[in-house]
Amino acid sequence: MTLTQRGTGIEIRGLRKAFGQVTAIDHLDLDIHPGEFLALLGPSGSGKSTVLMALAGFEPPTGGTIRIDGEDCTHVPPHRRNIGMVFQHYTLFPHMSVLDNVAFPLRMRGVAKEERRARAAAALETVRLGAFGDRLPKQLSGGQQQRVAIARAIVYNPRVLLMDEPLSALDKNLREEMQIEIKRLQESLGITVVFVTHDQGEALTMADRVAILQSGRLQQISPARELYERPANLFAAGFIGxxxxxxxxxxxxxxxxxxxxxxxxxxxxxxxxxxxxxxxxxxxxxxxxxxxxxxxxxxxxxxxxxxxxxxxxxxxxxxxxxxxxxxxxxxxxxxxxxxxxxxxxxxxxxxxxxxxxx
Missing domain, CATH: 2.40.50.140 (Nucleic acid-binding proteins)
Structure with a gap:
């Protein structure tokens, strides 16, 4: 069995999110192309993680709309959006095998045992961990655990993969290796990825386009080379490199x-x-x-x-x-x-x- 993915477009219009008197997202307009790897980059408090949580359905917007593959998902609950998520902390179940960890989302969806094990095995092959299914998470390195988390996020063929600073807990060399791994995987699957990071080098290395946020507002969205060579304003110029x-x-x-x-x-x-x-x-x-x-x-x-x-x-x-x-x-x-x-x-x-x- 092989995993099949397809890129999905996302359209964000006038998105707002306020926490009391604090505005985290301020009338954001953003188009994410099908099959694109988009990085959301900005300083702490810029609103990048809030945008990701709104896309996932965990933070209901104060205003605006989110359309995924043409469908208005602004107020659709997370479990009905068919979106995969990978976080900074892998949250693998320590008592379950790697295969069972990957199969867990399918189990929650009522998929039969034989099928979910076959699909979990295929997901592990995709992230080059096919021989590790019987191990426990504690028997894996940090990079291997991160790949298990990615396999778990793609096993049910999500429309979009959201990643919230997934590499920040890794050391420098492993982090650089995983940047290449994730980009290679995204290209092979053709899946749309929205990736939150505070690391400029990470964003420039991995993303097809980078969106810079400041105080909940979009400052620039461009391919990495254009962003670095010709920042749109002084904030972008001072923030990148x-x-x-x-x-x-x-x-x-x-x-x-x-x-x-x-x-x-x-x-x-x-x-x-x-x-x-x-x-x-x-x-x-x-x-x-x-x-x-x-x-x-x-x-x-x-x-x-x-x-x-x-x-x-x-x-x-x-x-x-x-x-x-x-x-x-x-x-x-x-x-x-x-x-x-x-x-x-x-x-x-x-x-x-x-x-x-x-």
Whole structure:
């Protein structure tokens, strides 16, 4: 027996959720494509887990609608939505075998014993644990237990798989391995996955698109590369990865800094219309090129040099006290010493300009 899945589309319109005077989700509109892997990303309190619980049916919305595969599920109870869920804690039954743990949802649905065991065995094969059915959960590693939890979530062919920070309890190496495993499994099944995480690298690695939330509102939803290379606003720019942010005055062609220097800004750097006046010029540290003192676009003094294996982070201070970062390869390059003056070249293709934050 093999598991069959199909991608299901989700349409969220005007979704609201309030807990007393606190608004967790604020008029959210979101379309999730059939068979898509969507990551919900944001800081603590951004509303990402509340969105997931509303999709699952555990948090009734205050307003708005949720349609799954065209069906209005806004007030449909969880057990009638046919949705699979995987949580941070695996909640496997310690006294049951792995096979019986996976078969448990089918047992609750009244599936005959022979069929549920066959389907559970197929689910374990899907997550590459076919030989582990007779073991107890305590005899498995953390990564294996997580795969059992996934097998249990997909055994009844759910329309959508919801995952709430399922890898946060794993160590770094195992976590990275499981990211690849889950993405590979999702692609092979073609199932729609909504994945909540606070880990930016996890979201960028796994998701087809990433939705960034802040205070219950959608800030940007884009493929990972677009999100990283061209954040839609300053919040997204500051939240995803490292980003240098320089206060400036924009005259329509150049950014002028408080120390009297200025820099030509190509029109391609404008993410949205930026009127003349206060603005914020941004560039990723890996786009910055350290050069000899006195040359380049900016001048600074090195404050810290941090070696991290493949890369080295240079933290400098610009005139006026602004911190500025450059990230360079560690291979065969001698980094500058702390306290040394240093110039920085800012390639035009790495610049992004935003209206100044209100």
């Amino acid at each position: 490292e980003m240098n942010q320089l206060n400036a005055r924009y005259d329509g062609a150049r950014a002028h800094f408080s120390d009297g220097t200025s820099l030509a800004v190509p029109q391609t750097a404008l993410v949205a219309p930026v009127p003349p006046g206060p603005a914020t010029l941004t560039i990723r540290p890996e786009r910055v090129r350290p050069v000899a003192p006195g040359s380049g676009d900016l001048q600074g003094v090195v404050r810290d040099v941090i070696y991290s294996g493949a890369g080295t982070l240079i933290i400098a201070e610009l005139p006026g006290g602004t911190e500025f970062r450059a990230r360079i390869s560690s291979a065969g390059i001698a980094p500058p010493a702390a306290g040394a003056p240093l110039g920085f070249a800012l390639p035009p293709e790495g610049l992004l300009l935003y209206p100044a934050a209100a």
